[in-house]
Each structure stands twice: as structure tokens, then as C-alpha cells.
Amino acid sequence: MIIVLKKNISKKEKEDIISRIHSCGLTPHISQGTERTIIGVVGDERILQAKPMDGMKGIEKIINILKPYKLVSRDFKKEDTVINIKGRKIGGGDFSVIAGPCSVESEEQMMMTAEYLSKKGISFLRGGAFKPRTSPYSFQGLGREGLEFMKRAASKYDMLIVSEIMDAQDIELLYDFVDIFQVGARNMQNFILLQELGAIDKPILLKRGMSSTLKEWLMAAEYIMLKGNSNIILCERGIRTFEDYTRNTLDLSAVIAAKNISHLPVFVDPSHGTGRKEMILPMSLASKVIGADGVMVEVHPNPEKALSDSAQSMDFNEFDDMFSKLEGFKWPV
């Protein structure tokens, strides 16, 4: 940690700062510059996270050198985390596809989708039963009934279920149905939810918040991992910027960074990330080529009648085209 002192700091203020550093068992190294004095703090500066110094008089600013996350970092664990769910793997070199409708709407819809996807060899069926919607007047999901539809479809076609959890109170309910708990962008910093999901034994797919920095995203994963659950899939889904041609701005550089910094598998959601059907194919290919571990995409038997996200859902023909290109595409060459 570097502490930059104010130009006009008093002797007393400087002594207070130095004595506070010592009181935490850390060692200050003082560099006297022509215009500013800086103090390098040696030792595990994370000690100071619980006892912050930034309000002390005479301090201009504090610059942290160490990364604020530990467990999710490759410094902590070198090898890629591979998640094994009932014999299906995520991470470690494979490229996986999670697919299905935005919302569960009917049993027939889920059966048709699961039948179609399972024939393609896809193992992961997505579908929302609890839907976070901007408007209270929009379709809010079928709830438990939706989970049941999905469960029957997944059982019949031997698929695994990925579905969103909106509140810690629903963990028990969802536990009987889902194989992977999805945490949505709006809940990325719902710390209660993260901590309770850290205590269960099923994998978590953690979407990046729409205005979260890479650091905050990794810290959210750290919350889960610190409670004991290390089966976490990070999922980039676009960030909010000034550009309104796309629903969000898909940030593939965050995927490259997350793969470099962390051992966790990283997915991309090009459906929400762009909000435009014609971009799902190219962005899926791009995700594969930059080293993502998979994509999560929206597919619907009849997107024109979908109750949510219809503009960004592929129908089966469109999915066919995308999937065959994605499969045909060998990488690294």
C-alpha cells in the first residue's frame, strides 16, 4: 500500500499515521520527494481493509498495490477450475453451450426445447421461472410451476437445469430443481444471496453486474468462495455504456482478463450482451476464439410469441446455423 501525504502535513499528523501503521503490525517505508512524501506500507495490507486509514488527516490518497481478492485468483490456485456436474464438465478446455428460452412459459415449450437441444448433444437447459423485470407490469415468470415444467423436460431428455435465483429465501425451493444457480446482473452485489449460495453444494453462474468493474465482479465471486463453494462460473453479459444501438456493450476484454487473473471458468451471454439476434453467432465465435469456456444463449421454439426477450431469441433454425458453425470451428488450430 502506498500512502501519499499532503504537501502541508503537520508533524503530528505524520506521526499519527506512522504509529497507526505500526499498530497494525505493518512496516512503513518513507520516501521523501521534492513535492510530496510517500509511505510504502510493507506486510499484508489487507489487514487494513477492516481498519481503514483513508480518513486520517494529512493523507492525500491511498493506493492499494495488492489485489483485493485472494481465493478466486490464480495466485491462490494455478490450474483452471473444472466443474463436474453429474458427469458433465464445465471449464478446463471444453467449450460448453447453455441454451433455452428466456422465460419458462409452458410445459410444451420446455419439452420442445429440451428435445431439440438434447439431440444436438447440449447438456445444459436454461429457462427463467423467476424473472427480474424492469416493469412490474411485465410478465414475472411462472415461479414454481415453471420449475416443474423445466424439471420434467430436463429429466425426460437427460439435461441439467440452469435457472435464476432472485432471493436468498428461494434457495431451498430452487435447490430441488436446478443444477446450476444463476445469479443475475442486478443481484451481483446482493451480498446476502452470495453468502448463502456460498454455503450450498451446487455450482453458481455469476453474471457480471451491468456497471461492475472487473474487480467488483471478482470480489462478488470471492464472497461465494469464502463461504466454501468454489464451483463458480463467471458470466460476462455486457455493460452499460452510452451506446444505445446494442442493449449493452459486450466486453470481451473482461473475459480475457478474468481468464488471466482467475482460475474460474468464464462464460459469455451474447444474447443479453448485445440484445440483437444477428450478433449472437459472431459473438459466440469470438467468445470461443478468445478462450471463454462457453456461451449461454436464448433459443425459443417460437420467438415471435415469447413473453420476454423475443427480439434476441433464436428459433431452432437460427440456432442450428449458429451451433454448426460453432462446432465446426476448431480452435486452437
Next chain:
Amino acid sequence: MIIVLKKNISKKEKEDIISRIHSCGLTPHISQGTERTIIGVVGDERILQAKPMDGMKGIEKIINILKPYKLVSRDFKKEDTVINIKGRKIGGGDFSVIAGPCSVESEEQMMMTAEYLSKKGISFLRGGAFKPRTSPYSFQGLGREGLEFMKRAASKYDMLIVSEIMDAQDIELLYDFVDIFQVGARNMQNFILLQELGAIDKPILLKRGMSSTLKEWLMAAEYIMLKGNSNIILCERGIRTFEDYTRNTLDLSAVIAAKNISHLPVFVDPSHGTGRKEMILPMSLASKVIGADGVMVEVHPNPEKALSDSAQSMDFNEFDDMFSKLEGFKWPV
């Protein structure tokens, strides 16, 4: 609602769209342009929120004309909402101050703060017992114990308590302690929480999400109000932009807009909105001058030792200066 059709739309696709509009009990008005045909949909277009058309073939885009919110709008209720809490009012021309430390740290700290603030005539004591922190290694709040410290201080000095709720499960616990439930920026779209708070009989202070548009903020309030609770205080606390000199970019234009569009009282949080102590005074004055109903600020008996937000907390002397300027400042003249 305006539906812009694709240039190359087929006759069949056009008919499908028109028949879908009729099936919702709405009337289409067709305008044939030289390059594009557009359909104006007449009738309450909100009907279509639950049955979206945006995935239909032949549609280039859909433009909503009506505002998506109803209850929070001045179209619904012309006069300012005034919230009366145990005889203290918020809104309706008064300018109120909510003050206190970021986190409750000890009973002594709360007693000192409440004693000081109540002497100034301030009615609302803030303090966090449950703290949403980016890092799991940071101080997470004292929980129930913190609420008790705050309660004792508030009782002794006849103040009302404003404190943050992080999860719907805690409503019952907090209900016995707080007078105003604060929903933090990270929870602005925690729809479960919003709905459950809509069912209680205490006011809600709803902070704007850090990347929420004005529309999304108002829709979040609509979630609460639709469940029956119309005692909502909107609170601007800065949005996330590229500028990093300040912690956030305080968006006062959103305050002016919210006051124009909605009947709800609107507060400003210049402490989080700027993250810089020297900006709290000018931004509080600016908030008053543009018509906000109050400010929420951080004050601490000893900011240098604060466990959170110490850089943006005022000590009592600094608060004195700010408060006297704010009081002395008569507006409108």
C-alpha cells in the same frame, strides 16, 4: 406505441402484426412513408407489456410513447406527496436533513452523534447496521446489536431512525427498529425486496442504482407503490461514469426531472454522490436550490477512526459549518 416496419416486410408479416394489435383490443393507424411504413397503436399500450410484440417478423423497432410508470407519476397524482412520520414531515416544501455515521460502530458513537444532531434540531438519524461492502474482508456492520445501539440513542434524543435493509428476510427484524427503511443503490432492482417493502406501513428511502436510468428508478418505486406503500423517498446518490476524480458523478438533473415527473419527495446523498468531504457543503446547497426535499449526509464523531467511508464523513465542526450555511440559505428568495 409506434411500430416501425422493415423495408422489405412481406404482406403476410404485416397482416400478422395488425391482427396481433387488434387481438389486444387496440387500434392500428397505418402511415405509409416513402421509405418506411409505421403503425401508430392507439389505446392503452401498456396492455402489450405483458404480451410483447418485438420479436415478430417484419418489425424493425418499437417505440413506446406512453411512460411505463403510472402510480409514481404526476399524471396520477398532481400534488406533492408529503410523508408524515410520527409528526415529522418529509416533502411538501420543507428541506430535511438525515445525518449520522456510515456504520454503527458503538453505542457511545451513536449517543454522541444523536446528542449532537438533536441539538441542531435534526430529526433523522442514519446509521448502517447491515453494510453492503464490495469486499468480504471489509467491516460488514454490527447487525442486530448495531440496531439496538441506534435505537437507544434515537429514543434518548427523540430522533427517528433511517437504516439500510439488505434482504427481504430482515424486514421483520428491522421493523422493530427503523422508522424509514433504506434501500441501497445495489438493491434498487431487487424486485423481491421492493415488493415486500410495498406491503409494509413504514416509509422507504429508495436510492438510485449506480447505473440506473431515471426511468428504471421510477419503475423501481412503481414496484413498491403497486403493492400499496406510497410513502417513498427517492434518493439520488451519484451514477457511475468514466470520471474517477469523484467516487460517483452526482446527477442533479435527475433530481429536477424526478421532481417534475413524480409526486414523490426526492433527496440527495452528496456524501456517496461525490465521495469527497469538500463537496458536501456546495452540493447540499445546490440540492436545496434546485428543489430537492432534503439531503442525507455522513457525520461521525471521529471520522479518522471510522470503519467505513471515513474520507467522506464530516466531523461535528465540519457539519456545524455546513448546517449553518444550509439553514441560513433562504430559498426561494
Next chain:
Amino acid sequence: MIIVLKKNISKKEKEDIISRIHSCGLTPHISQGTERTIIGVVGDERILQAKPMDGMKGIEKIINILKPYKLVSRDFKKEDTVINIKGRKIGGGDFSVIAGPCSVESEEQMMMTAEYLSKKGISFLRGGAFKPRTSPYSFQGLGREGLEFMKRAASKYDMLIVSEIMDAQDIELLYDFVDIFQVGARNMQNFILLQELGAIDKPILLKRGMSSTLKEWLMAAEYIMLKGNSNIILCERGIRTFEDYTRNTLDLSAVIAAKNISHLPVFVDPSHGTGRKEMILPMSLASKVIGADGVMVEVHPNPEKALSDSAQSMDFNEFDDMFSKLEGFKWPV
């Protein structure tokens, strides 16, 4: 164009609006809704760009339906624009690489770079002689001397020169040296420069402004094309967002969109777009896979001693690795 009228519009105001539409030779179509009246304006609404209506009383908002650009659009010209410069082509299915140092620093540096790149079969040598630098204390480029170094290197190794123009006054000077004029992100809306470049007979590489929307970027190209120069290469180079891990956020969705909407070739600059050397390879591959026409990258004989952008410049070994992967990578399969 759609004009949404205010709820409380007067008869007189409405008549004024309608008569203004007629006076422009356009036809109004009125749709009376339950809450709002809207007017669809039929005819070439671009007529109104020079005679705007948005300040007229009684208008709530105006929504443009037609795209504001014409010449750069695929509606105007269906086939890809292929730029032919002294026998070398850009666009039309080929994937090209423009490479070289950020700044021209010495004749030796340019000779080494050109020798190396030409052996790889690369035709386009980049190098800045006039450098737009945030700080007046930073290296500002060698100016004319730099152009001469570059010219000698390009001649000897039969390469073409891409270099940045910072001001319309320099067109004549640069004209004798460069084969492609580069317009930097900070100048994307320097309309005088755009117009003067529209009158010359050499291609323009137009970088996207760091906070420009897709629409503004295309409008900047329209400025050039309207003056007669249709040899324009669009170049995405990252946009400014809240994320600070990367220098900018490379927006590949804008590349997909620009390719769909416009007939112009589109390049990607992953060096500036990410500011991180380790991301240049994956982002170059991703650019190729999504259909970009090429990349522009920074390579330097000795990045450690580069006078600008040293952190994002590859040395020859790093470039070798990238280039062979990019070449080896066949797409579409």
C-alpha cells in the same frame, strides 16, 4: 418522423405544427390516442434537418425513423466497398494487417520495422509523425522528419504508409508522404478536417471517437463521402466506459453493426482498444472471426525504449506469434 404532442396542446399550437409540416412539402398522418396524439410525417424527413421543429410549442418529443446517413449506408450501395491502393486491396473479403510503431522515432527504427514486416508479406506500415498527446510535456512526434524516415523505409521495402493527420493545414504536407490518411479518435468530429479530406483522392482511415455512438461515427464518414471521397476505412478503437482495467472498452458489436449497416470496410485497433499487450492476439482473432476487414496493431523493434504506447506495443517475437496464429486461422471454415 413521429411527432408526439403534449397532452395539453392548444388547438392553435397543433395547427401551427401541421402547417409547418405542409410548408416543407411533407404529409402529416394524425393518430389520436387515449392519452397522446401523435403525428406521423410522411416524405423525406431529412428535409427537416435543416429546418428543425423541436422547439415548437406543444411538441413533447420528435422521433426520427429514417437513418440520418445516406451515402455510407448499404441502402445506398449494396456491395462492399473495396479500396485499391497501388494494387493492394482493403475490404471485400480479405483480412489486412496495418502494423508499425506508435511514433516514428528514428530512421533506423522505421527501417528495421519495415524490413521485418515486409518479409511477413504485410503491405501497410503505420507510424505517427504528428502525435496527439494528452500532455504538452509528452513527446509530440518528429513531424516532417518523421514522415521522411517513414517514406524512405516504405520505399525501400515496398510498403504503403498510414499516418495520422491532426489538422487540415497539414494535408498538403502529408499528401506527399502518406497513402492512407488516419483521422484519430479525438478528431472524429473535426468537421473541417473531414470535409477537406473528402476533397482529396487518397483513402481515409477514420477512427471512432472515444465517446461516439455508432450513428455519429457513420455521420462523420458521411461528411467525408459527401465531399466526394468514398475510400473510407472505419476503425473501431475502443470506447470510454467506467471500466479501468483496460485503457478503453473495445466494442466489437459496433464492428458487426457497422459491417451490416454500411458498405465501408471496418478495421479494429486492439492496441489502443485494450491498452494491454496480452489482449492483442485474442482480440485480433476475434476481429477476424466477426467479419472485420483487418486490424491495425503496434509493433516496435524495442518496445521498452518506445517514446509512446510502450506498454501496448509488441516486439518482433510477439508479433511473429500473433501473426502466424492469425494467418493459420482460416475463417469462414
Next chain:
Amino acid sequence: MIIVLKKNISKKEKEDIISRIHSCGLTPHISQGTERTIIGVVGDERILQAKPMDGMKGIEKIINILKPYKLVSRDFKKEDTVINIKGRKIGGGDFSVIAGPCSVESEEQMMMTAEYLSKKGISFLRGGAFKPRTSPYSFQGLGREGLEFMKRAASKYDMLIVSEIMDAQDIELLYDFVDIFQVGARNMQNFILLQELGAIDKPILLKRGMSSTLKEWLMAAEYIMLKGNSNIILCERGIRTFEDYTRNTLDLSAVIAAKNISHLPVFVDPSHGTGRKEMILPMSLASKVIGADGVMVEVHPNPEKALSDSAQSMDFNEFDDMFSKLEGFKWPV
């Protein structure tokens, strides 16, 4: 300056770094931490701006401690800069108003405006003769003729002229007409223009770029001042964010910061900053209360017929109301 070394840095790399620091006449202070080594560089680190080290092997990152600007800083000059233009002052405690139409459209328009404003005691008349417009199909300004209209109006009513310069080539032309050269947001980093304006003897009003950080804005002013012209007025005009209710997000915290950091006068442009007429009054008052030196606003004899910015221009009645409130408002109390 702080240099953070990579964990796995080699001995040779470390020595290279230290010897480079010495070769610049600076002194390295090494602090060996448990996880990282950092080097504090003592001496005027700006020496390194022209000889950057960030590409050297073994360096993880470089953190600058000193501010990159000098001349514009209060460290360089303590007292407020007061600009005296033909007896009228800007800065130093006064609050000034610059007003006029967005574009000069006719002599009559300028005469009416100048007559009206001069009666109010306003000294500064704005009006654009050269207009930077997103679309080449929009009105581009009357050019020289517009300047003449403005000059006649200003002479007759004894006002000073503020008008925008779009290109360094026009300095000579504008010099005969304008009293304050305005640099628009899109040209804030047109470094050629800035440098040439640094060599003239008339004041410059420098708007903040729409995605410029505070630091970049001050650096742009540094470019001007370094060439000898220290009569610079900074002008905040809103930044680009995700929020689209307003045209831009007016960032008043940047005004507070600029006043603290720099000795230059700081203005606010609430017309462009919000793009909404109803916000000009409250934002002007807020600008005054936070310590800005003035506002620049758009006023037009007949906004409904304005050729640009009509939605954000006040008519004379609206201006009357605003101006009397602004005048009546005494601050500090």
C-alpha cells in the same frame, strides 16, 4: 512516482529499471514487501513523461503521484485569475452571464437579442457563425456573414462577442470579430488549435470534452497556457453517460474540483449540459451556489424558429424570469 514490480521480476530487469531511473537524474527508494516490491521515485517525475518507462520488462504498473499539469494549478498560482476584457471582468468573485442564440441566423435576430440583453446589463453576447453539427445535412452556420451580423449588434449595444472557433485556419478571420474565442467540446483535444490559441492575446473559453476527465480538461488548458495565453475560462457543459433523459449529464462536481485545483475561472453551460429548457434556471442557480464564475446560456427571440438547439433555447420572457431569480439570489449570504 511509484513503480510496482512484477512478482517474478529477474535481477537483470530490476537493475535495468533502477539504472534507467538514475540516468534521468532521479533517485529510487526501494520498499520490499511480502508479495511485491515497489520503487518510489524521488525528484521531478515529469522528466519521465518524455521518456516513458511503462514498457520496461518486470514492471507491473506505474502510478504517478504528482499532478501532470503545472501552470493551470493553484500550486503554481494561488490567487484566482481575473480576466479583464475591455473593462469587463470575468472571475474573482463576480458571477457573469454569457447569452445569445446557438447560431447567428440574421442581422435582425442578433440586433433584437443584443438590444434585449444589453438592457439587462449583460456584457457578453454569444452566437455561433461556424457550427459543429453531427450531420452534414444540418445548418452549418453563416460563417463570415454571421460574424458581421454579430459585430454590428455588439457594437451598437456595446457588448463583447463570444463565438466558436472550429479550426486553427480561422483564427485570423475570427480575430477581428470576437472578444472571447470559444473552443467547443469536440475540439477540446484539438492540440494544434489549442497551441495556436495559446499564442494570441484574446481570452479562450475552453469547453470540457464530452468524455474528458477533469485531468484531461486541465491538460488541454495547460497546452494553451504553456504557449503564453493565460486568459482561459473553463466551461463545464455536461458529459456523456448512459442516462438519456438529458442530452448530457451536467457534472457540477467537476466545477467544484476545477475551482479547487485551478486558479482559472470556471463557467457552466446548462443549456447544452441538460438539453432541457426547464433545467436551465435551477442549474444556473446551482452553478452560482457552488462557486462557478458564470453561466453561458442560449436565448433566442423566437426559439420555435431557431435553426439549431431550439428545444433548449429560452425566449426573452423565460430569460427574464431566470435572470431576475439569478440576480435576486445573493450568495454567499
